[in-house]
Amino acid sequence: MAAVSGLMWRPLRPVSGLLKRRFHRTAPVALQVTVRDAINQGMDEELERDEKVFLLGEEVAQYDGAYKVSRGLWKKYGDKRIIDTPISEMGFAGIAVGAAMAGLRPICEFMTFNFSMQAIDQVINSAAKTYYMSGGLQSVPIVFRGPNGASAGVAAQHSQCFAAWYGHCPGLKVVSPWNSEDAKGLIKSAIRDNNPVVMLENELMYGVPFEFPPEAQSKDFLVPIGKAKIERQGRLPHSSVHWNEVELKTL
Numbered sequence: 742m743a744a745v746s747g748l749m750w751r752p753l754r755p756v757s758g759l760l761k762r763r764f765h766r767t768a769p770v771a772l773q774v775t776v777r778d779a780i781n782q783g784m785d786e787e788l789e790r791d792e793k794v795f796l797l798g799e800e801v802a803q804y805d806g807a808y809k810v811s812r813g814l815w816k817k818y819g820d821k822r823i824i825d826t827p828i829s830e831m832g833f834a835g836i837a838v839g840a841a842m843a844g845l846r847p848i849c850e851f852m853t854f855n856f857s858m859q860a861i862d863q864v865i866n867s868a869a870k871t872y873y874m875s876g877g878l879q880s881v882p883i884v885f886r887g888p889n890g891a892s893a894g895v896a897a898q899h900s901q902c903f904a905a906w907y908g909h910c911p912g913l914k915v916v917s918p919w920n921s922e923d924a925k926g927l928i929k930s931a932i933r934d935n936n937p938v939v940m941l942e943n944e945l946m947y948g949v950p951f952e953f954p955p956e957a958q959s960k961d962f963l964v965p966i967g968k969a970k971i972e973r974q975g976r977l978p979h980s981s982v983h984w985n986e987v988e989l990k991t992l
Contacts, residue, residue: 774953776946780810780886783928784848787962788818789841794932797824797833798850798887799952800903807852808888808947815933834885836861839865841883844930851887853895854903854941869912886928889917889941907939915964917941921951926964934966 755959776784788794800807802815802825815823826833837847851857857864870879908915914936917991918924924942931938956962964970 743926746883750839763914771954772958773950774921775948775950776918776921776924776942777808777948778801779925779951779957779968780928780955781812781814783925784811784932785814785817786816787929787932788822790960791932794846795822795828795836795840796848796850799826799833801825801850806874808848808944809849810947811828811897811941820860830856830859831863834863836868837883838881840848841868841881841937842879846882848884848886848932851885853899853944854887854889855899855901857885857887857903863965864907864913864937864939865910869910872936873912874920877987881937882925884928884931884934884938884940886931886940888943888944888947890943900939904941907941911939911963914938915941916966917935919943921953922957922972923964925957926962927966928955930963930966936965 747986784796796811796814798806800899801811802820802823804825805815811823811957826836834849834857838850840847851860864885868883868885870934871881874907889904891900904917907913914931914934916927916931916938918927918940931940
């Protein structure tokens with residue numbers, strides 16, 4: 742007890758550094774943007790940049806899109822550039838291909854790429870082959886985009902992945918973004934491309950936020966189609982050979 746009492750009544754001696762009050766500092770939080778909003782931002786910037794760009798598809802206008810990817814665009818650009826279509830994929834895909842041949846730059850949204858099978862003749866025989874069949878005289882600058890692949894509770898008619906299908910069709914460029922930075926950069930590059938581009942989006946990823954670096958916030962930001970992206974540089978152990986972890990943007 743004497744030893745304990747001595748410990749209890751002994752005056753406290755300040756220990757260097759321990760009694761100094763310090764504020765805990767953390768790195769500033771990076772801007773978080775969902776994949777849905779990144780695609781929306783990319784389309785908005787291209788609509789503003791080029792009056793030849795327009796969006797058409799089922800429920801893309803007043804309803805803001807089935808997955809809200811086109812939210813706010815109809816209010817900003819009106820009926821002539823954000824166009825609601827009937828439930829007729831073959832019809833509105835054909836309209837979009839014809840508009841592209843006439844010099845416009847349509848973005849044709851399929852509510853799901855499963856329904857693009859209804860328009861497969863327009864995508865493959867009209868859009869993809871025209872540049873070659875015309876001897877390079879007729880380009881078709883069009884983007885076919887929408888959700889692709891499996892999702893949650895969407896049953897048989899909404900669960901197929903068409904990456905391999907479209908990736909094996911000559912004349913098409915096929916991209917499938919993962920994060921928000923890639924989604925914005927690729928949709929902008931796809932719209933500016935003079936060839937048909939199929940952009941396969943993942944429905945499960947639409948609402949997922951990712952860090953959005955400052956360079957991706959620029960209206961001039963693009964992710965080149967057909968060029969590998971270096972995600973992280975490194976060095977092999979016990980070697981001077983450099984290696985790169987890359988994520989390919991095209992199939």
